[in-house]
Amino acid sequence: MIYSQSIPQNITSTKVVQMKRSPAKTEAFHKNAQQLKELLLQKQAKVGVIGLGYVGLPLSMAFADGGYSVLGFDNNPSKVETLMKGVSYIQDVPTADVAKNLNAKKFVAFPNFAKLKECDVVVVCVPTPLSKTKDPDMSYIIGALSKIEANLRAGQLIILESTTYPGTTREVMLPHLEKAGRVAGGKDFVCGEDFFLAFSPERVDPGNQKYNVYNTPKVVGGVTEACGELASIFYSNVMEKVIRVSSPESAEMVKLLENTFRQVNIGLVNEVAIMCEKLKIDCWEVIEAAATKPFGFMPFYPGPGLGGHCIPIDPSYLSWKLRSLNYTARFIELANTVNSSMPEFCVEKISLALNEDSKAIKGSKILVMGVSYKKDIDDMRESPALDVIHLLQRRGAKVDYYDSFVPHLDWDGINMKSVAWNTNLSSNYDLVIITTDHTNVDYKSLLDNSVRIVDTRNALKDFRDERITKL
Numbered sequence: 118m119i120y121s122q123s124i125p126q127n128i129t130s131t132k133v134v135q136m137k138r139s140p141a142k143t144e145a146f147h148k149n150a151q152q153l154k155e156l157l158l159q160k161q162a163k164v165g166v167i168g169l170g171y172v173g174l175p176l177s178m179a180f181a182d183g184g185y186s187v188l189g190f191d192n193n194p195s196k197v198e199t200l201m202k203g204v205s206y207i208q209d210v211p212t213a214d215v216a217k218n219l220n221a222k223k224f225v226a227f228p229n230f231a232k233l234k235e236c237d238v239v240v241v242c243v244p245t246p247l248s249k250t251k252d253p254d255m256s257y258i259i260g261a262l263s264k265i266e267a268n269l270r271a272g273q274l275i276i277l278e279s280t281t282y283p284g285t286t287r288e289v290m291l292p293h294l295e296k297a298g299r300v301a302g303g304k305d306f307v308c309g310e311d312f313f314l315a316f317s318p319e320r321v322d323p324g325n326q327k328y329n330v331y332n333t334p335k336v337v338g339g340v341t342e343a344c345g346e347l348a349s350i351f352y353s354n355v356m357e358k359v360i361r362v363s364s365p366e367s368a369e370m371v372k373l374l375e376n377t378f379r380q381v382n383i384g385l386v387n388e389v390a391i392m393c394e395k396l397k398i399d400c401w402e403v404i405e406a407a408a409t410k411p412f413g414f415m416p417f418y419p420g421p422g423l424g425g426h427c428i429p430i431d432p433s434y435l436s437w438k439l440r441s442l443n444y445t446a447r448f449i450e451l452a453n454t455v456n457s458s459m460p461e462f463c464v465e466k467i468s469l470a471l472n473e474d475s476k477a478i479k480g481s482k483i484l485v486m487g488v489s490y491k492k493d494i495d496d497m498r499e500s501p502a503l504d505v506i507h508l509l510q511r512r513g514a515k516v517d518y519y520d521s522f523v524p525h526l527d528w529d530g531i532n533m534k535s536v537a538w539n540t541n542l543s544s545n546y547d548l549v550i551i552t553t554d555h556t557n558v559d560y561k562s563l564l565d566n567s568v569r570i571v572d573t574r575n576a577l578k579d580f581r582d583e584r585i586t587k588l
């Protein structure tokens with residue numbers, strides 16, 4: 118380890134292997150690496166964060182609180198304007214934190230990227246969605262890369278945090294950045310000598326009250342040994358634990374394993390729900406009893422489908438990459454099939470429940486309780502409630518929704534306002550479906566006043582009533 122004598126104690130390496138790329142330790146290397154290491158350890162380094170969303174803004178605040186000077190960059194001018202007024206638009210980032218760091222001149226936001234050149238470390242936290250054809254949409258990474266390329270200078274450390282397929286850092290980022298030197302009129306830059314490059318997956322869990330940017334272990338994989346060490350030093354000055362892995366590919370794969378693990382297990386438990394219906398067994402009782410096994414089991418729960426910015430998306434980056442290598446990631450593809458069938462499964466439950474009252478979906482008034490992708494947050498991305506609403510509307514139902522976290526729903530072609538809550542709200546509807554189990558709902562009132570309820574989240578687990586249909 119080049120810097121072993123000064124590596125902070127909170128860095129753990131899973132294993133140290135010969136780096137795939139280790140350029141000669143030239144004069145430039147020692148100058149650039151040594152200078153950057155000192156800036157990092159003395160907290161003099163200027164930190165640039167590209168993408169001020171649910172990942173980039175908490176990260177910016179953490180490093181500003183940690184004593185660094187942070188320059189935030191976002192190509193959405195209204196986000197920059199809001200931040201420069203000292204206001205946060207991210208649920209997990211208090212406005213007081215933004216105002217404090219702004220006033221302390223520890224954080225400034227920019228709509229353009231000219232100041233990137235001033236940054237000693239640049240962290241890329243841009244979205245990596247799927248395209249309409251379910252292929253990786255790399256446009257945000259490519260956009261950020263072009264700004265970095267235009268401002269790259271010797272001594273900078275570039276870290277990609279956006280979730281992506283294994284190989285992105287080395288195959289996409291590296292070649293562009295090495296050419297940046299030639300663009301600037303010099304010879305090509307050499308990674309690990311003139312600049313440093315690493316991957317470190319974001320592990321932000323929106324709304325998680327227990328785990329945050331400080332106490333969630335940070336995985337880091339550098340293109341060279343020095344890249345990995347400098348990135349580890351960077352994070353270890355703010356985060357409690359840094360986990361070194363041997364390469365950016367390994368770090369990219371860590372995140373995809375984490376989220377594929379969830380996607381596949383949620384797919385499994387959704388199929389268990391479908392099987393239990395055919396067996397006329399209560400799947401929630403089965404899962405609850407299985408969860409009493411103190412070892413070798415981790416409960417997941419069925420639901421109306423798979424929402425969020427990570428779980429439904431990230432595994433498809435992995436399966437896409439493997440398809441390019443002529444391999445089919447069968448578990449991922451199967452889990453996608455099962456998870457995306459759940460909205461239809463729920464609508465079938467609604468149809469059967471209405472049949473009990475000799476009603477059809479067409480013409481029925483249906484209340485959708487909860488539209489965000491998981492409980493107690495306002496995030497709508499990939500929310501399965503949207504699919505349920507689309508399916509019901511297509512079948513001629515008159516659909517309203519209630520969600521105190523989402524007062525106005527303008528998403529995915531749906532433009533609705535939440536109805537106002539009152540204790541006998543549900544009495545106005547032929548059927549209620551609980552699609553998101555927010556904890557701030559009075560479920561007893563909801564049940565007492567409902568004609569029929571389809572509960573896709575076991576929110577009514579404490580009630581026994583023949584009006585309730587569970588997944």
Ligand code: SAJ
Nearest residue numbers: 319320321322383417418419420423424425427428490491
């Ligand atoms: N879901 C189920 N059944 C489950 C768990 C989740 O249907 O048993 C659904 C949720 O309702 C939601 C979707 O899956 O629609 C995703 O839920 P999630 O709990 O995985 O929450 P996310 O999408 O916010 O995932 C984040 C991820 N964090 C990062 O990627 C950095 C994930 O890795 C975390 O493990 C997860 O939070 C978490 O543990 O809460």
